Amino acid sequence: MFETLSDRLTSVFSSLRGKGRLSEEDINATSREIRLALLEADVALPVVREFIARIKERARGEEVSKALNPAQQVIKIVNEELVEILGGETRQIRFAKKPPTVIMLAGLQGAGKTTLAGKLARWLSAERNTPLLVAADLQRPNAVTQLQVVGERASTPVFAPEPGNGVGDPVEVARASIEHARHNNHNVVVIDTAGRLGVDSEMMQQAADIRDAVSPDEILFVVDAMIGQDAVNTAQAFLDGVGYDAVALTKLDGDARGGAALSIRHITGRPIMFASTGEKLDDFDLFHPDRMASRILDMGDVLTLIEQAQRTFDESEVEKMASTMASDDDFTLDDFLQQMSMVRKLGPIGNLLGMMPGMGQMREQIEGIDDKDIDRIQAVIQSMTPAERANPKIINGSRRLRIAKGSGREVSDVNGLVTRFFEAQKMMRKMKKGGGMDGMPGMPG
Template sequence: MFDTLSERLEKVFTGLRGKGRLSEGDIDATAREIRVALLEADVALPVVRQFIASVKERAGTAEVTKALNPAQQVIKIVHDELIEILGGETRRLRFAKTPPTVLMLAGLQGSGKTTLAGKLGQWLREQGHTPLLVAADLQRPNAVQQLQIVGQQAGVDVFAPEPGSGVGDPVDVARRAIAGAGRTLHDIVIVDTAGRLGIDAEMMAQAAAIRDAVHPDEVLFVVDAMIGQDAVTTAEAFRDGVGFSGVALTKLDGDARGGAALSVRHVTGQPILFASTGEKLADFDVFHPERMASRILGMGDVLTLIEQAERSFDVDQAEKMAGKLQQGADFTLEDFLEQMIAIKKMGPIGNLLGMLPGAGQMKEQLAQINDRDLDQVAAVIRSMTPAERHDPKIINGSRRLRIANGSGTSISDVNQLVDRFFEA
C-alpha cells in the first residue's frame, strides 16, 4: 500500500547521501520534498504540517548539520516521527477483569467489518480464548448469514437468533448474547454492528444504543485504508457520534496510497490496534507502529515475518526436519511439500518477501511472483505415489505422464520440478 510513498522518500534520501554536511537550504528542500510525498500519499494536511515541523526542528540541530552522514540522521528522524504519528508504542487489547470481555465493532458498510470480526475471532481463539461472534447487523440482507459463514471458517461460535431479514432488535440481540456468554463459557464477545453506505443519524443512534446497553470494554472503529481522506472524516464522525477506543485498519494490502493509516490515529487521538492485510482470515495481526514505519522506509519488517513463521510452522515438525538434515538424511519431495504448505500458511509469497529489508528496490521482481506456481508444484507432488515422493529417481516416462494427467499439468511441468529438485 505504501509503495509510492516509499519510493518518493527513497529518492529524497538518495539525494542527501552525496552531501557531507546539511545546510539550512538542504533541510528546507528536503522538508518540501517529504511534504509533497506525504500529500500525494493522501495524508491529511494537519498531520503533514505537524510532521514536517517536527522533522525540520530536529534536522536543524547541530547534531544533524555537523554529522558525518547527515542522510542517515534525517532517515532516523523521519523514522522516529513516522512512529509517533502512527501511535508510538504498540497498544494491546484491553481485557475485562471479569469475563466476558465485550468488543464492539463499528464502521461504514463495505469497510470489511464482518470479515474482520471473523479474523479477530480466529486470532483470539489462537491466543487461547473462546470468543463468541454476535450478529447485531439486522438491517443488511444476508449480514447474519455472512457472519455465520465467517464464524464457521474461523472456528468460532456465532450468536445469531434473527434471520437477517430486517426484523428484530439489535440491542436486545447484543444484550442477550452477553448475558448468555457466561453459561456458554465464552470469555470474549465480539459484537458486529450494522453499517451504512454513508454516515447518518440513524446508524449513529443505533450504534450508541448498543454501546450503552452492553458497556463494551473496547469499541473498535473499522476503517477501509483505501478510502483515503474520507477515512479521516468518517473517523471524526464516529468519534463524536459513538466514540471508540481503538482503530482496526482493513485492506492494507490494497493499491491505494495509504494516507488513512498515517492520519486516523493522529486526527482522532485513538490508537490503531489491528491491521488486516489480505482476504484470508489469517491475514490479520496486531498493529506495530515501529514495524510499519520501518516498512514504509524500506527497512523491512523481520519481526513480523518471524512471528508469522512461528505461527505457521509446527515446532515438532521443524525439529524433526532439522535433525534429519543434520544427520545427512535425504530431503524428499514429501518434506518439500510439508515445508511449502507451511510457507503458504504465512501468506502470499510476495508479501513475505516484501517484509525483508531492501525489498522496495525489488518491486518489479516481487510483482512477478505468482502464488499459483506454488499451487501447481503442490498439485504435481500430490499426484505422486509415496514411493515416488521418497525417491524421485524411479519416476520414468510413463509415471511422469500419469502424474501430469493427475495434476492437470504438462509433462514439461513435471520434468521441470523433478530436474530442479535434483539440482537443489
C-alpha cells in the same frame, strides 16, 4: 500500499547522499520534498504540517550523531517521527477484569467489519481465548448468514436471533449475547454492528444504543484504508456519533496510498490497533507502528542495526575510525586491528557490515573472522615493533619467526595476517583514492 510514498522518500534520502553535513538549505529542500510526498500520499494537511515542523526542528538540532551520515540521520528522524504519527507503541486489547471482555465493531458498510470479526475471532482463539461472535447487524438481509459463514471458518460460535422471529432488535441481541457468553464460558464477545453506505444518524443512534446496552471494553472503528481522506472524515463522524477506543484499518493490501494510516491517529487521537491485509482469515495482525514505518521507508532491519552500532561504539571510536578513513596517511596494522575489534563488538551482526559508515567495503576482509581469530591477530600484531606495525613490508623472514615465537603462533599465522593486511591496505587505498567511503548496500549513504 505505500509504494509511491516509499519511492518518493527513498529518492529524497538519496539526494542527500554524499553530503558531509546538512545545511539549512538541505533541510529546507528535504522538508519540501517530504511534504510533497506526504501530500501525494493523501495524508491530511494538519498531520503533514506537524510532521514537517518536527522533522525540521530535529534536523537542525544538535542530536546529530557522528556515527551516522546526513542521509542516515534524516532517515532516522523521519523513521522515528513516522512511528510517532502511527501511534508509537503497539496498542494491545484491554481485557476486562471480569470476563467476558466486550469488543464492539462499528463502521460503514463494506468497511470489512464482518470479515474482521472472523479474523479477530481466529486471532483471539490463537491467543487462547474462547470468543463468541454476535450478529447485531440486522439491517442487511444477508448479514447474519455472512457472519455465520465467517464464524464457521474461524471455528467460532455465532450468537444470532432465532430465525423466523422477525428482524429482531440488535440492542436486545447484543444484551442477550453477554448473558449467553457468561453461561457458556466465552471470555470475549465480538459484536458486529450494522453499517450504512454513508454516515447517517439512525445508524449512529443504533450503534450508540448497543454501546449503552453492553458497555464495551473496546469499541473498534473499522475503516477501509482505500478510501483515503474520506476515512479521516468518517472516523471523525464516528468519533462524534458513537466514540471508539481504537481503529482497525482494513484493505491495507490494496493500492491505498497510505493517507488514512498516517492521518487517523493524529486527527482522532485514537490508535490503530489492528491491520487487515487481505480477504483470508489469517491476513490480520496487531498494528505495529514501528514495523509499518520500516515498511514505508523500505528499511527492513537496517534501522535497528544503526541503533545497535550507535549503542555499541562510543563517539571517540567512531571518530577515530572516520579520521583514519579520511586521512592521507596509509592504512596501518594498528588501524586494521582497530577495525577488527570494532567489528567484534558488534557480535553476531558483525557480518552485516554493510550498514557501518565506511566499512561496507571491508566486508570481504572481515567476513568469517571470529573472536579467536581476532585474539590471535592481536597477539601477532602486539609482538611487532611500532615501525613494523606502520609498515609491515620491512618484516623479513627472521623477524617473522621471532614474531611468531613472541606471540605463541606459527610463522604461517604471521604470513597469513600480513597477506590479509596487504589486501585490506590495497582496498583502503583504492577507497581513499576513489573517495567512495559509503559501500552501504540498501542504504542511501
